[in-house]
Amino acid sequence: DTEVTQTPKHLVMGMTNKKSLKCEQHMGHRAMYWYKQKAKKPPELMFVYSYEKLSINESVPSRFSPECPNSSLLNLHLHALQPEDSALYLCASSQVYSGYTEAFFGQGTRLTVV
């Protein structure tokens, strides 16, 4: 199984809502990532988890809260988002192995904040 599964595929939420994005992989990868991608732009790294511990937070606002409950799951909790947070949110996973970091991506969650 070489898939990274993200749910939901699409999400529309109001600025006062709380929602969560979910990501799952069963490749035994111990690094998992959240990326944000705006239209016609490259993915931008948000968070990196290594061995279920947050290792990198790229100065992401606190209205985005990541969680890694176990080695297969990664969540992104959303609260009080702004319309400019509308984007494609991509989850990825890889081995924790310096020098060979092929990442496997999910199909993304298309988030619209209204």
Add this chain to the structure above:
Amino acid sequence: SQQGEEDPQALSIQEGENATMNCSYKTSINNLQWYRQNSGRGLVHLILIRSNEREKHSGRLRVTLDTSKKSSSLLITASRAADTASYFCATDAGAGSYQLTFGKGTKLSVIP
């Protein structure tokens, strides 16, 4: 911050022609990778070239790496309409790192 810079930003070719995309980066790397993204979907890993390699092939793909110029190129030969996508180079942050930073991408359109 974005490490890689691709050019051209957009490329339109006829089916059967070759497509070449370039990527430049700024700092030392362990490896450089190329990914493809179909419209609005996830990224798919295409090929990885290590910093001590100069050229690598995979099917219709050929990647070169020039670490002295901090640049790489991706050549797709005999393009097909299904190759229409955005292509991104991605670099790691050097020794001990496993996070990727993506370039701005090249949008390739292959006209049947």
